[in-house]
Amino acid sequence: MRFVFTKLGLLLLTLWAAVTLNFLLPRLMPGSPADAALAKLAQNGPVSPATRAAVEAQLGVPTGSMFDQYLQYLGNVATFDFGVSYTFFPQPVAGLVAAALPWTLVLVGLVTIIAFIFGTLLGVLAAWKRGTWLDTLPTVGGTFASAFPYFWTALLLLFFLGYVAGWFPTSGAYGRGTTPEFSVEFLLDAIYHAILPATTILITSLGGWILGMRSTMINTLGDDYVTFAEANGLRPRTVAIRYAARNAILPNLTSFGLALGGVVGGSLLVERVFAYPGVGYLLYTAVTNQDFPLMQALFLIITISVLLANFIVDILYGILDPRTRR
Amino acid sequence: MSATETQAATLLSVQNLSVVYEPTGGEPVHAVSGATFDLGRGDFVGLVGESGSGKSTLGFALTGLSKPPARIGGGSILFNGVDIAGMSHEDLRVQRQGGFAMVLQSGMNALNPVRSIRNHFFDIFAAHGHVGRGDREARAIELVGKVELPAGVLDRFSGELSGGMRQRVSIALALSLEPQLMIFDEPTTALDVLVQHAVMNTIRELQKSEGFTAVLISHDLGMVLEVTERVMVMHNGLIVEDRPAADVLVSPQHPYTRMLLSHYGDPRAEIVEVPGLAARGAKRAPAVSHLKTDFVPVSDEARARAAGTEGVQRREGRAAREAIVVSGVSKVYPPPRRGEKPVRAVNDVSFTLEPGASMALVGASGSGKSTIAKMITGVEHPTSGTITFGDLQVDRIKRRSLKRLHTEVQMVFQDPYSALNPLHTVEYTLTRPIVNFGGLRGRDARRRMLELLETVGLTPVEQFAARLPHQLSGGQRQRVVIARALASDPQVIIADEPVSMLDVSLRAGVLALLDSLRETWGVSMLYITHDLLSARLVTDQIMVLNQGAVVEEGATASVLQNPRDEYTIRLLDAIPHPTVGH
Amino acid sequence: IDVDSQSDNSGTEGSMLVAADNGSPTFEKNFNPFSTSKRVTATYMYEPLQVVNTLDGKSTPFLATGAEQVDAETLIYTIREGVTWSDGTEFTPADVLFTFNLMKEVPALDNKGVWQHIESLEVEGNTVVFHLLAEDVPATSIIDQQLIVPEHIWADVEDPLTFTNEDPIATGPYVLGDFTPNQYTLTKNADYWQADKVAVEELILPAANSQLDVVNNGYDWAYAFITDVEGTWVNANSDFNKYWFPPGGTIALVPNLTKAPYNDVNFREGLSLALDREKIADDAEQGYVDAAGQSGLLLPNQEAWLSDDLPDGGEIAQDTDAALAAFEAAGYTMDGDQLVDASGTQVAINIMTANGYTDWLQGLQTVQSQLGAVGIDVTLSQPQPAAYQESLGAGDFDMAITGFGGTGSVFQDMNLLLNSEFATPLGTTTTGNFGRFSDPATDALLAELKASTDEDEQKDIAAELQQTVYDELPVISMFYGGLWGLYSDENYTGWPSEDNPYAPPNTYNSTPLLILTNLEKAN
Amino acid sequence: MTDVAGPAHPLAVLWRAVTTIWSVPKARIGVVMLGIFILGAVFAPLIAPYDPTANDFGRSEDMTAAHLLGTTAAGQDVLSQIIHGARVSVFVGFVAGLFSTIIAVLIGLSWGYLRNVTADVINFIVNLFLVIPALPLMIVIAAYLQNGGIGMIILVVVITGWAWGARVLRSQTQSLRSRDFVTAAIFSGESSFRIVFREILPNMTSLIVGSFFGAATAAILAEAGLSFLGLGDSTTISWGTMLFWAQNSNALLTGQWILLFAPGLCISLLATSLSLINFGVDGLSNPRLREGAKR
Numbered sequence A: 001m002r003f004v005f006t007k008l009g010l011l012l013l014t015l016w017a018a019v020t021l022n023f024l025l026p027r028l029m030p031g032s033p034a035d036a037a038l039a040k041l042a043q044n045g046p047v048s049p050a051t052r053a054a055v056e057a058q059l060g061v062p063t064g065s066m067f068d069q070y071l072q073y074l075g076n077v078a079t080f081d082f083g084v085s086y087t088f089f090p091q092p093v094a095g096l097v098a099a100a101l102p103w104t105l106v107l108v109g110l111v112t113i114i115a116f117i118f119g120t121l122l123g124v125l126a127a128w129k130r131g132t133w134l135d136t137l138p139t140v141g142g143t144f145a146s147a148f149p150y151f152w153t154a155l156l157l158l159f160f161l162g163y164v165a166g167w168f169p170t171s172g173a174y175g176r177g178t179t180p181e182f183s184v185e186f187l188l189d190a191i192y193h194a195i196l197p198a199t200t201i202l203i204t205s206l207g208g209w210i211l212g213m214r215s216t217m218i219n220t221l222g223d224d225y226v227t228f229a230e231a232n233g234l235r236p237r238t239v240a241i242r243y244a245a246r247n248a249i250l251p252n253l254t255s256f257g258l259a260l261g262g263v264v265g266g267s268l269l270v271e272r273v274f275a276y277p278g279v280g281y282l283l284y285t286a287v288t289n290q291d292f293p294l295m296q297a298l299f300l301i302i303t304i305s306v307l308l309a310n311f312i313v314d315i316l317y318g319i320l321d322p323r324t325r326r
Numbered sequence B: 001m002s003a004t005e006t007q008a009a010t011l012l013s014v015q016n017l018s019v020v021y022e023p024t025g026g027e028p029v030h031a032v033s034g035a036t037f038d039l040g041r042g043d044f045v046g047l048v049g050e051s052g053s054g055k056s057t058l059g060f061a062l063t064g065l066s067k068p069p070a071r072i073g074g075g076s077i078l079f080n081g082v083d084i085a086g087m088s089h090e091d092l093r094v095q096r097q098g099g100f101a102m103v104l105q106s107g108m109n110a111l112n113p114v115r116s117i118r119n120h121f122f123d124i125f126a127a128h129g130h131v132g133r134g135d136r137e138a139r140a141i142e143l144v145g146k147v148e149l150p151a152g153v154l155d156r157f158s159g160e161l162s163g164g165m166r167q168r169v170s171i172a173l174a175l176s177l178e179p180q181l182m183i184f185d186e187p188t189t190a191l192d193v194l195v196q197h198a199v200m201n202t203i204r205e206l207q208k209s210e211g212f213t214a215v216l217i218s219h220d221l222g223m224v225l226e227v228t229e230r231v232m233v234m235h236n237g238l239i240v241e242d243r244p245a246a247d248v249l250v251s252p253q254h255p256y257t258r259m260l261l262s263h264y265g266d267p268r269a270e271i272v273e274v275p276g277l278a279a280r281g282a283k284r285a286p287a288v289s290h291l292k293t294d295f296v297p298v299s300d301e302a303r304a305r306a307a308g309t310e311g312v313q314r315r316e317g318r319a320a321r322e323a324i325v326v327s328g329v330s331k332v333y334p335p336p337r338r339g340e341k342p343v344r345a346v347n348d349v350s351f352t353l354e355p356g357a358s359m360a361l362v363g364a365s366g367s368g369k370s371t372i373a374k375m376i377t378g379v380e381h382p383t384s385g386t387i388t389f390g391d392l393q394v395d396r397i398k399r400r401s402l403k404r405l406h407t408e409v410q411m412v413f414q415d416p417y418s419a420l421n422p423l424h425t426v427e428y429t430l431t432r433p434i435v436n437f438g439g440l441r442g443r444d445a446r447r448r449m450l451e452l453l454e455t456v457g458l459t460p461v462e463q464f465a466a467r468l469p470h471q472l473s474g475g476q477r478q479r480v481v482i483a484r485a486l487a488s489d490p491q492v493i494i495a496d497e498p499v500s501m502l503d504v505s506l507r508a509g510v511l512a513l514l515d516s517l518r519e520t521w522g523v524s525m526l527y528i529t530h531d532l533l534s535a536r537l538v539t540d541q542i543m544v545l546n547q548g549a550v551v552e553e554g555a556t557a558s559v560l561q562n563p564r565d566e567y568t569i570r571l572l573d574a575i576p577h578p579t580v581g582h
Numbered sequence C: 001i002d003v004d005s006q007s008d009n010s011g012t013e014g015s016m017l018v019a020a021d022n023g024s025p026t027f028e029k030n031f032n033p034f035s036t037s038k039r040v041t042a043t044y045m046y047e048p049l050q051v052v053n054t055l056d057g058k059s060t061p062f063l064a065t066g067a068e069q070v071d072a073e074t075l076i077y078t079i080r081e082g083v084t085w086s087d088g089t090e091f092t093p094a095d096v097l098f099t100f101n102l103m104k105e106v107p108a109l110d111n112k113g114v115w116q117h118i119e120s121l122e123v124e125g126n127t128v129v130f131h132l133l134a135e136d137v138p139a140t141s142i143i144d145q146q147l148i149v150p151e152h153i154w155a156d157v158e159d160p161l162t163f164t165n166e167d168p169i170a171t172g173p174y175v176l177g178d179f180t181p182n183q184y185t186l187t188k189n190a191d192y193w194q195a196d197k198v199a200v201e202e203l204i205l206p207a208a209n210s211q212l213d214v215v216n217n218g219y220d221w222a223y224a225f226i227t228d229v230e231g232t233w234v235n236a237n238s239d240f241n242k243y244w245f246p247p248g249g250t251i252a253l254v255p256n257l258t259k260a261p262y263n264d265v266n267f268r269e270g271l272s273l274a275l276d277r278e279k280i281a282d283d284a285e286q287g288y289v290d291a292a293g294q295s296g297l298l299l300p301n302q303e304a305w306l307s308d309d310l311p312d313g314g315e316i317a318q319d320t321d322a323a324l325a326a327f328e329a330a331g332y333t334m335d336g337d338q339l340v341d342a343s344g345t346q347v348a349i350n351i352m353t354a355n356g357y358t359d360w361l362q363g364l365q366t367v368q369s370q371l372g373a374v375g376i377d378v379t380l381s382q383p384q385p386a387a388y389q390e391s392l393g394a395g396d397f398d399m400a401i402t403g404f405g406g407t408g409s410v411f412q413d414m415n416l417l418l419n420s421e422f423a424t425p426l427g428t429t430t431t432g433n434f435g436r437f438s439d440p441a442t443d444a445l446l447a448e449l450k451a452s453t454d455e456d457e458q459k460d461i462a463a464e465l466q467q468t469v470y471d472e473l474p475v476i477s478m479f480y481g482g483l484w485g486l487y488s489d490e491n492y493t494g495w496p497s498e499d500n501p502y503a504p505p506n507t508y509n510s511t512p513l514l515i516l517t518n519l520e521k522a523n
Numbered sequence D: 001m002t003d004v005a006g007p008a009h010p011l012a013v014l015w016r017a018v019t020t021i022w023s024v025p026k027a028r029i030g031v032v033m034l035g036i037f038i039l040g041a042v043f044a045p046l047i048a049p050y051d052p053t054a055n056d057f058g059r060s061e062d063m064t065a066a067h068l069l070g071t072t073a074a075g076q077d078v079l080s081q082i083i084h085g086a087r088v089s090v091f092v093g094f095v096a097g098l099f100s101t102i103i104a105v106l107i108g109l110s111w112g113y114l115r116n117v118t119a120d121v122i123n124f125i126v127n128l129f130l131v132i133p134a135l136p137l138m139i140v141i142a143a144y145l146q147n148g149g150i151g152m153i154i155l156v157v158v159i160t161g162w163a164w165g166a167r168v169l170r171s172q173t174q175s176l177r178s179r180d181f182v183t184a185a186i187f188s189g190e191s192s193f194r195i196v197f198r199e200i201l202p203n204m205t206s207l208i209v210g211s212f213f214g215a216a217t218a219a220i221l222a223e224a225g226l227s228f229l230g231l232g233d234s235t236t237i238s239w240g241t242m243l244f245w246a247q248n249s250n251a252l253l254t255g256q257w258i259l260l261f262a263p264g265l266c267i268s269l270l271a272t273s274l275s276l277i278n279f280g281v282d283g284l285s286n287p288r289l290r291e292g293a294k295r
């Protein structure tokens, strides 16, 4: 029990530090939100002094000392009140995030889990069939695919499968003119729209899992319990899965927790290319528009989810590995 | 002895078998060559030989477990008349039930850490289908019962079992296949002497009651002679001797076998000696000369060198002056797992290591020997009690004063394979303490380094100085480790099981070296071991440790000849007595 | 690889696909016409008193039938009768009064700063009378453009600043149709006061309209700069797809006049003469725009105002010798291939642009090499747009690239460019005259122009101002920034064009009202 | 202090590493690929047919004999840009990889060796950096550190990239520090500094080299990502900025998919070459991987 408490304490401390960093980072950026808004307006013609005044009045640009702002921010975070977005004024940040979060969670979360499972299986296969084409293909393919820049894969898929072949929609998370709802039709439509972005993430993240699993699996294959299991005449499949893979997967779980953070970053690029209405795109908009409240909320959400994922992985680890289960 | 020998229906027939390791990018290693022998039903055969002689490789080949880079280079293995080399993977797998089984050398790690013991049994039952679904639980309980374990272990994971229990589980798992042939590859090496004894007894009982043919692989000739009927001796991949155990004991044919035998002695005997080394106090016998010198690398020359004038001069006026006084020392470790009790590793131990004395600290594994060593060398602080070395308050020593302590108190490490940094040459390793403690630099340091090599008998010194650890044999490594301990001219040497990782052939040499160094250099030595024979050979005094407490102490010879404490008696009983077995 | 153009005009017959509103990436519902983050098409629903064509500054009456400049301080708008709000309520002059008073009450709504010109206003019959703060003829164009909101709705709005107006009630040609996060439609307002002029029944506005989409999905109207417009947009449907890129503002280099050497007019002249504006224009906008003259006017839109006294109509050709002579006059000479000052150090200029404004960047790279040819070491800095805007406003730069003009009003353009009122001390934020040009005579001219009601007089004053821009070089004009109108004649005709420049082709602000009431169904 | 007989000569160590890597076929392919890229980068001015910034060719031209990969929308030769672009990618990869590895080594080692409060503090900081998603953090820092060009990108990549390596190196340090030879070094009177850098560090060569290649790969991909988002200096010529300009001028629309394809492929190939080399590095530390065992 004390173990869980220490872990929880550390989690909270990391969270606080992350929250503070989230507060500081955006404020280090030069230019105010009003400047960002004006720069955008200036592209459509000259901006009069009155416009500037109006914009500043509308956005309610932050006032008070940094410390006051910080205290207020902490209070707001504690109450999940993230204020109003500057870019999408007067939309509250919470609403924007709530609208974007499910898409990313489902797209990135699901695909990452699929990639993890699928990559792990391929890695197991590659290690088990070492030296055969079943090893070479996933290993070389994985190495190559994991070297693709996210956005490049996205652009190529978009162009060739979306535009040239015309098989898949090229933007958005659901058909034009439909509103998100719980119906089979909508769900199918959403899945259809998710195929290209999902494939992008899958392709670029699969390789890492294959390679990681393959190398840990090769290590466990040399372990004595595997030899002993073979000596006892267990079925090859039992040996591969229940003995070798089962042990090899443990170290990979930890990377899985941490990898989620990287995938969120990657999804930013993917979402941008596919105009996918997720957290990544929102974050990009927030950053380019100096939208402090939105940025803070998003960073917080991302950090919390990564922290949470790690926490869950830790616990999962405990369940899967009797050695840590005390 | 057995009647089975007469009805020797052949179970396994090996003809001219050779096994080659062909690592990619490396030289091929002929681990087994031209092995030819038959095993009859119900035989109990021992296979002995030093480390790397090819015992395990042969065992793997016999059970169809040779995996790349190993390759059967030639010959045949007929099991019940069928050549197993030609069998497909699946046939081989299927016939493992009721065929042959192997208990691996590293039985400690042979269990899947994330599967319960029950599942291990059930996996085997499922793979072969020889135990019906409903009977599995009962059969598993029966099997663990056979190796003297309670049914409760079925719910546990390997991490929750002691080494001895794990080894027993491995044997039970192999038994569950109901094999005709069972190969035990060093089933007791990693175990505590007492546990070792118990496991061996179990194996012996099982072999009698189940009647399978058994091969016992071990490097311990004494143990093999004690339990088996027939012994095969391997040396450099060749089977150099294959005869009934009784004959081997009486009239060993091959010099190697003879060398092995000569290193056995009974620590309780009036006079104990092994080649190159005699029990202290007894008259030293001349070195047994008909053995090839490479079996006993420490010659009298080396001994003489160690005792050479230079060494003596160096020690003049520097003979150990201070005693290590340990009084009422206890060490309590925090519980290793949540919810358990703290570990009382050392409990109220007091003793004095007088200047120039040599004292043995013996006890079973986990009895607290190493912990005491750590406390004396300032690596750990005792929970209570005091340790002094001259004016140094060792029990409360700070990191800064550690260097001062280590000038006088040095340690010889147990495992010569891990005690040397694989990337540093012998010269570097030895020069560091010379520079740090002796304050010598450049050419002076080098000269001193070469002297040290000379002292431990690593000649030609220039050549050894340039070597990296992987270019040294185990015995040579251990000498480097000893040389390093000597580099600071210490008053006290703590040797924590300095030979447990070495083969018999190397063991005596290193012990002899230690002993002569102690004698000529006048240092005090604390010799930590679980091997009573070596304690008898190199020490004058002995302390027996059980669960952190001293249960018996006194002059080595008298304690071992007339043990009073029941624990000491058990320790002595656990020593194999080849003569007694037959 | 060819990408087939699939007509994706998913609406019903009579609808029009417009790439006007970009969700990022989805739409937030906000039709508050006062909000800076409103949906672009709020201006298709809410109408101003008059729509000003930013190309030539001419007004077209909408909710007013006309405006009368009684004197330089008084304006009378006659309000159109027979107009109803889209909920059926009658539109009255009281709504106009309400709208202006609302902005007085909540200054944050006053985007255009009307209350910096108006002292008071009142309804008189079907007119609204504006009393101005000073003699202020150009104020008309500002008051003209104010979007009018219905009193009966907005009077009850608690906080008009954060009101998102999800159910817009307006007078314009369109009302909100279906709204989903990634597409919405505007449907024709059947009761629109000039409904007969509105040919398009429905506007479809998808949230995602990348250039690939625009080209491939059969859009009718889009506003986008597309590389190789002939090869892409026109080629996709060569019979119908057209484009028109009229100038929408002048892109210029702004020297910081508070710093040496930029405060030396000879130095500025040297810079100006060293530039080959044609090449810069070509490189920046791929040949789709013209080099700009140094008159400060947006040509040819404001051709009528161009002073005859300017040589070559204000155009300045590259003349390296003259440039070097000017530099010499400023105290800089060529030393080898470096332009050096008296102490022998090379002249180094940092030009600021905003990160991501790629056309400007490409223009500047050409500037960099051209000035490099006269021995000046030019570096480019590219802060993020917000930081760029901040530095620009605070005068924290050596030289910067920026746009000016394009309001349609010569006074507004010149005022923002030259008025010393904007030349606030360095470090304080200003919104015009970023180089901090300050000249009392010019200020006086601007005041005269502001008060003048006579067109000839206005032109005379404007000519003097042009001369100032030409001689003093407060900015070094480079090229005209285009308005990137793409349209298709397939379904609708009557788009503005070079021959018929009745409106700029942009999809934002109020000028689309001119276009939407001018289109006709194609046969 | 005179340095008596260090470990094997550094060059010899390096040579051994190179031969070990070379002995793995996959890694050999990687070394050859990397070699080609490095040569291309070094001799770019000699190989490239044109000045990569010269913009006086026709705009958006298709592949012709004069311009093997066509020209950009600004009228620059694509092939010349690709060749010159290698310089930035290779440079960023190596420098950023080097610096993040150095930081990772310093922090990872002290973190693994120390057992006091400092270790807890480092643990906390590293966890923080691991948890904050790198790319968004990079974007914010890049937006803050405007104007830095390549230096800025390297800094950003280093700031966000060292934590992973530090963690890996720490656990290795922890396992090495419990080896007898480390305790033995204490008995030899060695200082902590020397123990860490002379006893422990050399035993982690393969891990360090591995993490260097990992960090270099990450840096190359990050440079591409940031440049693509327009957060780098768009006037430098790198594969990332080429992609940015290609996307900016809608190369797909003009049918010049090669403009997007070629730089992206180069990035992938360069990153792949490093990953391939990493296979050989694994072999340094794990003999099992060296055996091409078949089942």
Ligand SMILES: Nc1ncnc2c1ncn2[C@@H]1O[C@H](COP(=O)(O)OP(=O)(O)OP(=O)(O)O)[C@@H](O)[C@H]1O
Pocket: B021, B022, B023, B029, B030, B031, B049, B050, B051, B052, B053, B054, B055, B056, B057, B058, B069, B070, B105, B219
């Ligand atoms: N995978 C391998 N590759 C190359 N050579 C090997 C391999 N495994 C073992 N060998 C070599 O084969 C020889 C025999 O090894 P084996 O394991 O059979 O010895 P052993 O008699 O069981 O020794 P021990 O008592 O240490 O267990 C040794 O020289 C060893 O170095």
Ligand SMILES: Nc1ncnc2c1ncn2[C@@H]1O[C@H](COP(=O)(O)OP(=O)(O)OP(=O)(O)O)[C@@H](O)[C@H]1O
Pocket: B333, B334, B336, B343, B344, B345, B363, B364, B365, B366, B367, B368, B369, B370, B371, B372, B530
């Ligand atoms: N660092 C530690 N933390 C917790 N418990 C420890 C620690 N070191 C040793 N122990 C425990 O203290 C007891 C004594 O250990 P010690 O190493 O002194 O035994 P030993 O006599 O040297 O055994 P062996 O012969 O196996 O080396 C054991 O039960 C061991 O598990």
Ligand SMILES: [Mg+2]
Pocket: B055, B056, B057, B105, B185
């Ligand atoms: Mg063995």
Ligand SMILES: [Mg+2]
Pocket: B369, B370, B371
């Ligand atoms: Mg011990």
